[in-house]
Amino acid sequence: MPAKAAPPGSGGTDWVAHAILILAVILFVLPIWIVLMGSTHDAATIGRGEVPLLPGRHALENYRAAWERGGAGVPAGRMLWNSTVMALSIAIGKIAISILSAYAVVFFRFPFRRLAFWSIFITLMLPVEVRIFPTFKVVSDLGLVNTYGGLIIPIIASATATLLFRQFFLTIPDEFVEAAKMDGAGPLRFFRDVVLPLSRTNIAALFVVLFVYGWNQYLWPLLVATSDEVETIVIGMVKMIGSEASTEWNIVMATCVLALLPPVLVVVLMQRWFVKGLTETEK
Structure with a gap:
């Protein structure tokens, strides 16, 4: 019985693709792994310049210290809350404003549409960094410096979305x-019963x-968060991160790990919807 032909794409090119993939994974994961392991060691170990690749015995106390007091006097718990409020408000606000403005432009007929x-x-050619000085002047005149409103409102609109x-x-x-x-x-009613259900995957991806x-x-x-109350x-x-001698690198690394968790959690929980929103063509 004749042998089956090898499927297209198999053979010598497979190991090259896998080698590149493995190298990319190592390059991306290794720094995160070092930070994760460093957050479980004491300050002396990190201070000696050692790069720990195995977990230590100080994880619980490091994460408790980061959560309760932080490395600069601001608890990581408060900063995580501020970042969560800001990120959720920006995401929800951008989607709400963008979907309504796009709906008006497409389905309504009005002058200068x-x-x-x-x-x-x-x-799109004027990001926050380009217009930061006039934007800050407006926020300051409105008394929104050092408030959630000042953090969120100036960047809540999105031309891309x-x-x-x-x-x-x-x-x-x-x-x-x-x-x-x-x-x-x-x-x-058309927006609520037809447009919104059809846009679910796009909304999830965005x-x-x-x-x-x-x-x-x-x-x-x-610029806007001038006190600890709204610091992200x-x-x-x-x-x-202060001077080399005064920086508690184990607490810094523990805080970095805590800062990674919310966005990673969002991506993991919404991965299926995210991929579907990017790849689905038939609605």
């Missing part, structure tokens, strides 16, 4: 709109991206 869309789209929702809404068949009109559905975006914000919270975990980790 195209100009309104391009006015939103052109703000508006563009993505608009492109998806353009794929919704006109027959759906006509059927809704024949059933007597108004704009709000939520993951926008949550991580909000969680990793550094420059804007550095990203800012807190930087402030914990």
Whole structure:
């Protein structure tokens, strides 16, 4: 009986692909592993310049110290709460504003509709870093410095999310709109009963991206959060690193591990929806 032919793509190229994949995993995972292991050792071990690759015996006390007092006097628990409030508000706010603005641009006919869309789209060239001084001036004049509102409101709109929702809404068949009109559905009912259910996977995918975006914000919270009350975990980790002699590296590493948990949890819990929202073409 003749031997079966090898499937396409198998053979010599497989080990190259696997070798590259393994190397990439090592490059990404090794720093995280070192931080995780370092958070379980005492300050003296890290202070000697050792790179621990095995767990130590001080994990519980290090994480308790990070949670209760932090390395710069601000408990990691409070900073995690501030970052969670900021990231959730930014993600939910961006999605709400973007989906409503995209819905208006696509399904409503009003003067200067195209100009309104391009006015939103052109703000892609003006990120917070470019307009940071006038934005801070407005926030300061409104008395929003050192408040949750000052952290969230200036970066809550998203031209990217508006563009993505608009492109998806353009794929919704006109027959759906006509059927809704024949059933007597108004704009709000059509949005609630038709558009929102069709957009679930897109919303889930954008939520993951926008949550991580909000969680990793550094420059804007550095300007607006002038006290410990609204300090985020990203800012807190930087402030914990002082002079080489005074830095408690074991507490810093424990705080870094705690800072990784919320975004990792969001990605893991919403992984299926995230992949589906990026790859699904038939709604």
